[in-house]
Amino acid sequence: MDRIVLGNEEFEGRNNAYVLADDDADELALVDTGIATDDVRRDLREGLAERGYEFADVDDIVLTHFHVDHAGLAGEIQAESDATVYVHEADAPLVAQDPDAVATVEERRRELLEEWGVPDDARAELLAFFESADIKGRPADPTPIEDGETLAVGGRTLETVHAPGHAAGLCCFETESGDEAFVGDALLPVYTPNVGGADVRVERPLERYVATLDRLIDRDYERVWSGHRDPIAEPTARADAILEHHRERTDAILAFLDDHGPADAWTVSAHLFGDLEGIHIVHGPGETFAHLDHLRHDGVVAFEHGEYRLLEEPVGTGSRTKSVERQ
Template sequence: MTRPELHDDPGAAGDWTAPGVYRCAPDVYRIPLPLPDDGLRAVNVYAIADDAGWTLVDAGWALAESRELLAGALDVLGSGLADVRRFLVTHSHRDHYTQAVTLRKEFGAQVLIGAGERPNIDEVIRPGHTAWGVHGARLHRAGADELATEMDAEPRGERDMAGWERPDGYLADRAVVTVGPPAARRRLEVVETPGHTRGHVVFADEASDLLFAGDHVLPRITPSIGFEPRPTATPLGDFLVSLQLLKDRPDAALLPAHGPVGRRVHERVDELLEHHADRLHATLKAAEEGRSTAFEVAGALTWTRRERTLPELDRFNMMMAILETQAHLDLLAQRGILTTEDHGVVTHYATP
C-alpha cells in the first residue's frame, strides 16, 4: 500500500476519500479510512495533537486495510498506533467504533463514547444478538415482507459482528474533554445530538471555530435515522431537535465523518431542516392519497439525488428508504397529523 502523504486539506476541490493526511486546522488532521463494500466509501478520522501523543475523533472500521492506512498516516505525523492515547467516538456504528476497541486491546488507548449509546452497545454484545433481527422486524412492521425475507436469506460475514466491546467510559452531555499540550489546551464540549443513533454526540471546539460532527451533519448527504439495535420511538423527531440545537449554538466550521471539509454548520443545518420538511410534506401527501404502510409510501417517493424510484435501489438501500419513510410517518403520527392502526405486525397510517 502506498504511504500516505501530508497535504493541506483541499476541501470540496479534492477527492475527500483519497488516502492521505490532510491538515484542516492547526494541529488537527483528517485521515480518511476505507469502507469496503459500503456506498460511503470512507470515514474521516480526525487526529488532534495531544500531550505526548494523539486523541482521535472516531476510529474507523476494524479491518486490516483500515489499520494499515491509519498506521501509515500516523507515521507521516512522526508517530505510531501506540501514540494514540484516546478515542472520542461520536456513535457506535462499526465504521466509527470497532477499530478503537481493536487497537485498545493491543496498545491500551482509552475509548470514550456518548452515554446515550449504552443501550446500543449492551444490545450488540448481548449473547445471541444478530445485526439483522431488529431491522427485519421493522421491515415487517413496514409491510415489506418480501424484502425482509430476501434480506434474511442473504449471507452475512462474521466480520460484521467483530470488534464489539464496552468502552472505557461514557461521556455525559455538556462534559468537557481537554485535549492538547499544556501550552495549547483545547476544550471539546460533548453535545448530545440523538437521531442518527440515540446516543450520537458531536464535539464542539468553540475557541477554534470547529465542530467534529460525526454523522449528525454531513455536507452532501442526509444521514440515516435510527438505524441501530435499539432505536427510540421517534428518531426523526430527535434528529430535528438536535439539528435545531446546533442552529442555536455558535456557528462553526464543519468537520464531518463522511464528505469534504469546508462548509459551515449553520448553512448545512438549514439545508437538512428544509430537506426533512419537504420529505414530511411528500410523505403526508402519499398517505392522503391512500397509501397506508411505510412500504407503500416509500414506493411513491423518489430517492437519492438521482431521484430514483424504490425498485431501482439495491436491497440494502431499499431497506434504508423504507425505514426512513417509517420514521417520517411515525413523526407525523406523533404530531397528530396521522393516525396509526396495527393489523397484525404491520402498522397502517391514515389521516384522521
C-alpha cells in the same frame, strides 16, 4: 484540522479519522477510527505512520457514535495501546458488543421490519448483508460519557454535545474556541443522515433529529468536521437545508397517501427511494417510518392494521400542511 481520509464503500462515502496530537505533552488522540476492514486498517496505520505514530501510541479515542464505520477499529487500537475509548453512555454497550445489547437491537429490528411491511425476500437479503459484512471489529472497553462532559485529549479540550436522531448516543464534540466541532453524522456535507433505520433504538427519531438540528443551528458554528467527506464551512446553512429536505419529504409522503390511500412504510418507501438493496433495505423504510411516525404523533395520520392513512380531520396540533418545523 488534521484528518486521515479512510475508505468506505458501504456507508455515505469516505470516512474521516481526526488526529489530535500534543507532542510536547506526548498526547495522541483520535476522533473516530473507521471501519474494521483490511483496506481501512491499512489507511489508518499508514496515515498515522506519516505523522510518526502507530496504533500503540494512541492515548485516547473519542467516538461520535457506535456505528461500525466510526467505531470499528476502536477495540483493536485499544488492545495495542490501552487507549481510553470515550463514547456516549447510550452507545457504550454496543461499542463493547455486549450480547444482551446486541440481541435487543436485533430483535427490535426484526419487529420493525415486520411492522413496516418489508417482504420476506428483502428481509433475508438484509440479514445476509449483516452476516456477510465482517466489519464490526473487536469489542472495546468504553468509558461512557454524557452531554456537557468535558474531555481533555490530544492537547485539546472538547465539550460533549449530545446530538441524537441518527443514533441514540451520537455526540458532537465542540472545540475550546466554541466556533468549531466534530459532528460525526449529525451533519453531512452531501447526504442527509438516515433517521429511523440507522438506529432502531431511537424512539420518535425524526423529532429527536429535528431537535439536534435546532441545537446545532443555535450554536451557529463557523465550521464543523464531519464524519464523512469534507468539512462543512457553513454548518448553520447546511442544517437549515437538511430541515428543508425533511419538510419536502414529509410533503411527498402526505401527497402519496392522499393519492394512493392507506399504505405501509415499505410501500411508501418504494415510492420515495425505488428498489433497495443491502443496508438500504432498513434505511429506506426506516426513514419513511420516521416521517410517518412523526405525522402520527402530530395527529395527521393514523396507523391501523399495519398501514398509515390520512385523517379526514387532523386532531390536536396537526394539519395536512404541517411539515417539520423548528421547535
